[in-house]
Amino acid sequence: MEWSDVRIFLAAARAGSLGAASRALGVSHPTIARRLRALEGATGQTLFQRTAEGLVLTEEGSAVLSLAEQMEEGALSMQRRLAGEEQRLEGRLRVSSADWFGAYVLPPAMARFAEAYPHVEIEILTGTRLFNLAQREADVAFRIVPFDGSDIVQRRLADLPYAAYVAAGAPEPIAGDGSGFRLITHDTSTGRFPDIEWLQSVFPNATPVMRSNNRNVQSRACAHGIGIAALPRVVGDGMMDLRRLETPTEPPMRHIWMGYHRDLRRLNRLRAFIASVVEHVASLER
Numbered sequence: 580m581e582w583s584d585v586r587i588f589l590a591a592a593r594a595g596s597l598g599a600a601s602r603a604l605g606v607s608h609p610t611i612a613r614r615l616r617a618l619e620g621a622t623g624q625t626l627f628q629r630t631a632e633g634l635v636l637t638e639e640g641s642a643v644l645s646l647a648e649q650m651e652e653g654a655l656s657m658q659r660r661l662a663g664e665e666q667r668l669e670g671r672l673r674v675s676s677a678d679w680f681g682a683y684v685l686p687p688a689m690a691r692f693a694e695a696y697p698h699v700e701i702e703i704l705t706g707t708r709l710f711n712l713a714q715r716e717a718d719v720a721f722r723i724v725p726f727d728g729s730d731i732v733q734r735r736l737a738d739l740p741y742a743a744y745v746a747a748g749a750p751e752p753i754a755g756d757g758s759g760f761r762l763i764t765h766d767t768s769t770g771r772f773p774d775i776e777w778l779q780s781v782f783p784n785a786t787p788v789m790r791s792n793n794r795n796v797q798s799r800a801c802a803h804g805i806g807i808a809a810l811p812r813v814v815g816d817g818m819m820d821l822r823r824l825e826t827p828t829e830p831p832m833r834h835i836w837m838g839y840h841r842d843l844r845r846l847n848r849l850r851a852f853i854a855s856v857v858e859h860v861a862s863l864e865r
Contacts, residue, residue, distance in 0.1 A: 580604040582827035585647045587614045588626065592644050621839045627666040646659040655714055668848050669698035675717035679794035680835070683813045685721075687857040690851055699848045707769060707792050712840045718849055719839040721856075724770075726838040733838035741774045741830040742823045743781065746804040753825050757782025761806035766792040777830040813863055835860065 590600040600763075601608045619626050626640035633798065636644060676685060681703045689701055710716040711723075712731055726733045745752070752760045762785045765772045769792070779787075788806055791797050794814055801808035802820040809830055815821050837856070843849055 584614055584618045584621075585650055587611055588618055588643070589647050589651060591615060591627065591634055592636055592647075599633075600832055632846065668696045668699040668851060670848060671700045671702060672719070672848060672852055673702045673704060673715075673717045674852075675704045675710040675720040675722075675796070677707070677722065678705045678723055679798075679811055679814050682795060683811070683817060684860065684863070685856065686689060688852075688856045691859075692855040695855075696848065699852070701852070712838060714812065715840075718843060719837065719845070719853065721835060721837050723833045723835060730841050731838045732844055733836055734842050736835045736837045736857065737863065738766075738832040738834055739863060740812045740832050741777075741809055742815060743778060743826055743830070744798075744801050744808050744810055744818075744823055747820050747822045749804055749822070752782055752785065752824070753809060754781050754824075755783075757785030757807070758857050760785040761788040763788070763797050763800050763806040763808040764790040765797070766790050773811040774830040774833070777828070778807065781826050781828065782807060816841050 587600065587604065587606070590603050591597065594600040594603055597608055597611050597615075600606075601611050604611070615627065622639075622643070624639040624643070625637050626643055627634045627638055674681075674685070682705070685703065692699070693701070704710060704717055709722065710720055712718075712720060712726075712730065721736065725735075760782060762778060762782060764778070764787050765775045767775070767790075779785075785807060789800055791800070794810060797808045798818060798821065799811055799816050800806070801810070802818060807824070808815075810821075811833070812823070815823060839849060839853075839854065
């Protein structure tokens, strides 16, 4: 059984359809179907039941899935170990972060890193998705929640301050009231956001009119006068069309966590990149 066939089987089992597996792997739909038929022929088992809704694992397919996942973990472990032994400062680094961190915090550190190590290509993956470091979806991740898993090397990188902002030409709202003003909030379906809870407590009578899971969207909406927004100061202070509000209390700072798989701890390009980011983030706290 070839690993390439196992990858296709896993993608089909996880995606639930040939089309979704094709998109996930970047392989044509007919190739996926042909390789699955060949795999079933080689094993002598029907691994999927084809239904109108998509692919459903048979009992035999479920048993093969467990073995295939073990094979996948072995392949990924070998890939991580080989990458971790690499000593040359060249190749690619996949970096995951929130949208605002990737747009406002990482670029100065990346600029210095790129000048020092021009043969390393950095790929930035931004958004709310938490990428799987064990599966090499990203080499290093920066986020506001700690990492799970004993195989992840992590550290609390910084505590970054937040503040409330309005458009530069907007009137001053009254703290403790907020009547007649509007709020820009965050999508809370993915968890609690202490800065948004603080914002609503400072301006209890302001009307929420918009929410977004993207801080860049929030900041631009605020700059256009849609409402008051709570933003990381590294975002808000850097925008000339925003004005930071004086408030009786300050919003809670957010922890920034950094993590990478332990098998990559000897990867020199990763270590050099982390050093560059750590140095820059330390300057933001001062």
